Each structure stands twice: as structure tokens, then as C-alpha cells.
Amino acid sequence: MKTRPYIIITPSYCVSAGVRVMHSLCHELNSLGFDAKLLITSNLSRSPAEMLNPALNTPCINGYFEQNWEAINQDAIVICADGFRGHPFNAKRVVRYVLGKEILSPEDNPSDYRVYYSRAFPAQRAGKHPVLYLTPIDLGRFNANNVLERSQDMLWLGKGAKFCTEKPANCVDITYSWPPTREELAENLRRTRTLYSYDAVSATNLEAVLCGATVVLKHLSYHDWSWSRADMEAMEQGTGGFAFGDSDFELDRAERTRAETMARIRFHQANFKARLLDFVEATQYRFRD
Numbered sequence: 001m002k003t004r005p006y007i008i009i010t011p012s013y014c015v016s017a018g019v020r021v022m023h024s025l026c027h028e029l030n031s032l033g034f035d036a037k038l039l040i041t042s043n044l045s046r047s048p049a050e051m052l053n054p055a056l057n058t059p060c061i062n063g064y065f066e067q068n069w070e071a072i073n074q075d076a077i078v079i080c081a082d083g084f085r086g087h088p089f090n091a092k093r094v095v096r097y098v099l100g101k102e103i104l105s106p107e108d109n110p111s112d113y114r115v116y117y118s119r120a121f122p123a124q125r126a127g128k129h130p131v132l133y134l135t136p137i138d139l140g141r142f143n144a145n146n147v148l149e150r151s152q153d154m155l156w157l158g159k160g161a162k163f164c165t166e167k168p169a170n171c172v173d174i175t176y177s178w179p180p181t182r183e184e185l186a187e188n189l190r191r192t193r194t195l196y197s198y199d200a201v202s203a204t205n206l207e208a209v210l211c212g213a214t215v216v217l218k219h220l221s222y223h224d225w226s227w228s229r230a231d232m233e234a235m236e237q238g239t240g241g242f243a244f245g246d247s248d249f250e251l252d253r254a255e256r257t258r259a260e261t262m263a264r265i266r267f268h269q270a271n272f273k274a275r276l277l278d279f280v281e282a283t284q285y286r287f288r289d
Helices: 017-031 062-073 158-163 182-190 203-210 229-234 248-286
Strands: 006-010 036-040 077-081 094-098 113-116 152-156 171-174 192-197 214-217
Touching (some): 017 077, 017 094, 017 203, 017 248, 036 062, 152 182, 182 203, 203 248
Parallel strands (some): 006 077, 077 094
């Protein structure tokens, strides 16, 4: 049976984990032989030449979008993040990839197919929800191999900057522009003892744990939503390597459980293609007419 193509609506490739997930989803669909393309809505990259990641198979329709959208829309399934309201570009078939805590709205279209990045994200967790947990993290780069010395502590404010009233002393700041490359970020995290983070649900935290650092969560809100330890523990990676405060007990628990997170991430990456095939089967069936 011929499958419908996928059009994934996303900003250009950048440091945002959510954006990297969308680009990686396009790549993974193509790697399984399906037809997936990107429609870039804005340029968040450092330069026009970096709008796409050359390591990923992510063809883009921007060059012929305006002239051909009517024909493309007759057949395609559009995937967009949950932040979009209404149907982008009057798309006929929409998959909403919920990349954060779900906020239900009267504007939500019941004909849309909703898939959740994490089992922790549905507004109502009772019942079974389709989940597609895709970690855009290269374990060949973000790992604790060959670490000789941990000589620094780091600070990551991210989306929680406004909650930081006093920075921990003697920390190296991670910002949206520094370190400038993923390689340099991994190198810094491998030299790090403790990452103090004000952005509870951030891929940077997970990358730090995978590099062998302890992540001390200084604030648990997620954007402006309440977020709790139970919410963190409900996520696929769990809370191994994460300390909820800087007490000796929490720091010791984080250090002792760090390996659990690595094992969970390896498991989810090893099983992702099977989950992706489930996603394709479900969305093709949903929009079979």
C-alpha cells in the first residue's frame, strides 16, 4: 500500500532540543524508506548555510512550496509541534507532536492526531497515549569515556533564567551561544563535576548526566507551568544523576543512580525504530481516506 508523505513544519536547525527532534524525526522517517521533508518556517541558525544539518537526511520543500503546496496538501500528512494553533497552511491532515506539557485549548481540532514526546506530557495521564520518545543526543559524543579530571562546575539558566536570583559561585555559564558547537559542549560537560540548572526539562541536563556530571535542579518549573519531582520521575529517562537540591543525601543519590539514566537512554534509542513504525502505521491508518 502506498503511504502518504510527511511534511514536517519546523524552524531551521539550531540548539533547541525541540527543533533538533523535528529534524531528527524527518531523518529517521527517510532512513526507514518513507517520504519525509521539512518546511522551514523561520531561521534560528547562526547563518543561512547552517539551516539544515548536513549529517541528516532532511530534504526541504521551501524552494517550491508556494507553487506546489496545493498539490502537496492533497496527499501529505503534516507534522507540527503542539505550539501551532489551527491548521498550518490549511493542511488537510495534521499530526501534533506534543513536545512539552500539554495545554488543552477549545481551538484544538479533534480530527488531528496527537502524539506525545514523553509519557509525562499529556494533560490527563490516565489511559493510553501514543508516545514517540526521540532523543536527539549522540551517545558517541555525550558520554563519560576517557575522563581524566573534573575541574569545573557549570551553570545552565535556559528557560528558567528569571528564577535565578543569585548565581552559584565559580561556575562556567552555558548559554544559547556558548559553547558554540556540540563537540565543545560535550568536552566541557566531561570536565564538569556539577551542573546547576534552572531549566528542569532541558536536553542539556540529560547531556550533562550522560557525560558523568551531577545535575542539581535549582528550580522545577517548566516554562511558566508547575512541574514536580513526580513529573520528572515520570519521564522516560528517569531521574538518575539528578539531584533535587544540594543536600548530601540528594548528591549521593544522584551519583549512585547516574548509570540508570544511561541504560534507559540506550534502551530507548535501541527501540526507537520499532516505535517509529508504530507511529507510521497509526498515522497512515488515521488518514487513510
